[in-house]
Structures are given as structure tokens and as C-alpha cells.
Amino acid sequence: MRTLSDWECHLETLSPPSHIELGLERVGSVWSRLKRSGPSQVMTVAGTNGKGSTVEIAGVIADHAGLSYGQYTSPHIHRIHERIRINGQMLSDDQLVRAFETVEAAQSGVFLTYFEFLTLACFVLFDEAKLDLWILEIGLGGRLDAVNIIDPDVSVITSIGLDHQAYLGNSLEAIASEKAGVMRGGIQTFSAAFNVRETL
Secondary structure (H helix, E strand, O other): OOOHHHHHHHHHHHOOOOOOOOOOHHHHHHHHHHOOOOOOEEEEEEOOEOHHHHHHHHHHHHHHOOOOEEEEOOOOOOOHHHHEEEOOEEOOHHHHHHHHHHHHHHHOOOOOOHHHHHHHHHHHHHHHHOOOEEEEEOOOOOOOOHHHHOOOOEEEEOEOOOOOHHHHOOOHHHHHHHHHHHOOOOOEEEEOOHHHOOOO
16 A cells, blocks of 8 residues: 555656646546535636635635635645645645545546646545535646636636746736636636736
8 A cells, every 4th residue: 555655756757746738638537537526616716926825815714604615725835735725724644645546546547647636636535525615726827727627616816927838828818818717607706917807
């Protein structure tokens, strides 16, 4: 049986944490095999800067409102546990290992990057916990980020600047268009990106 350290090494052999392959088809196909009850309410946070702070503030508000909630952020600074929290608390090694085993069992030969695998493990943990609210930070962009396989009930787009231009485009408008992929018809989106308001 793999330990958490074993799993971290294994995930890095799939692809290093910095390796990016945008697209929803692969990760979506695995999630379709894992999905159980699905989320109750979802808040998706995209943008260039301020995503982590927004996720933290949303958690404080959820806690104050008496909601059970999960927070997914990236990257981690010290430990992988920092990325996935339930009701403000990091999870145990055993919980993470069990989620990784669940994702691997559903993978069926589908290639997943480090981030995609971790995102699915997060969704498994949140799904099992039957939370009132999932607070999900987009790793890169929005439209083709693994997190975007989940339809949000509200989306937030923080400030937008030039970032990940090799993947998102060389103009603020192009980047805004990618990040706008978290928006859905009929749901509210809040944004601080006044510099690209017309594009959004």
C-alpha cells in the first residue's frame, strides 16, 4: 500500500506539478465514473491575482453562515494537504491516500496530469463529505481548466493581468475570454476585472 509520500512521487512521475495540458475531455470522462451525489452549491474562482484570498474570504463567510464547505486551492507552499480543506481543516494522510486510490481505480488508462489527478481527488473528498458548498479555485485560465468540469452556482473573476500567455493568449482580452469560461448562462458572476469589463 502506498503512503502519501509514495503517492506524491507517483503523481510527479505522471507529470510534474508544472506540466499543463488544458482540456476537459479526459478529466471529465474519469469524473463521470467517480461522481456520486455531486455538489450541493459551487463557487468557482478564476482570475490572475486574488484568487486565494477570495477562496479564504468565502470560507469565512460560509463558516459564519453555518455551512459545511470545502476549499480547493493551488499551489501548495509546504504540504500537499494545503490544497484541499474541509471546514477550514486540512485532511489526514489517510484521507488523501484513499481519495488517490479511488481516482486511480476509475482512471481506466486515461492519462491525467498531476493537477487533474489532484482535482479529481478533491472532488471525491468533497462529494463524500456531502458539503453545503464547494469553493473551487481555477488553477489556470478557466475555460479548459480541470476545475471547470463542475458547473458553478456562482462564479467570481478576480483581477486580470498578463499571465500564462503561452496558454491563454498575449492580450488582456484574450486572457479574459479564457477566464470567462467559468461563467454560465443564468448564474451570477462577480468580477473585479474592470479593465476587461467589456470583454467579460
